[in-house]
Amino acid sequence: DAAIAVSTKPATIHIVTPNGQQKCSGEYVLVGGERVHGESVWKQKKGHFRLCSSKAGTWIVANGSPKESSFEEPSNVALHCERPHRGLMPDKVSGPWSRLDGEKLVEDDTIKATTIVVKPAKLHIATPHGQQKCGGEYILVPNESANNQPLWKQMGGKYWLYSGTNGMWILGSSGAKLKNFECSRGVIYSATPHGGLMPNKVGGSWLRLDGEQFIEDADISVSV
DSSP states (O other): OOOOOOOOOOSEEEEEOTTSOGGGOEEEEEEEEEEETTEEEEEETTSSEEEEEOTTSOEEEEESOTTSTTTTSTTTEEEEESSOOTTOOGGGOOOOEEEEETTEEEEOTTOEEESOOOOOSEEEEEOTTSOGGGOEEEEEEEEEEETTEEEEEETTSSOEEEEOTTSSEEEEOHHHHHTTTOSOOOSEEESSOOTTOOTTTOOSOEEEEETTEEEEETTOEEEO
């Protein structure tokens, strides 16, 4: 007997792409009543990208609306799953995924489409050489986000750990909060865009404000 696969439609899917096309990362929400090539569509929360099926039967992440004639043009497809989905949801297809790099797609095994996102309930910031006021414990703020990513608040302090509009993790104070985090203000930054990785998983060093300029500080750490 032929096996019948039943694939439920996730209400949300999280895209992780740390090495490039980081602007595509974050949470995607199922769009009710919208289908492309017979399959469901997810729209980036507070963004312009959509996760949907291509005409060839593969999952893609592309900018804009599927109704636009240029939607599936190679220059507009930021992420592409190489394996045909055959009706399986994006989080159930094993990949591999590719991302647009210049004018060509390059395979990237760090790209993931997943429904499971581990948001640490508590993070510890250590910054021994400067901006020590930012150090300490940060608590996850439930049911709130900043630029499509989780948000943490310093215990007993005024600082926030948030994702800036530049796609980097940032330690900012009340000024960023007043802007509803629709900014990239802060005194400590991750050196590279996170692409959906949590602050304790981002590779590379961090930058901190020292006087009027930012300097790299390899001793800044974010841990659980």
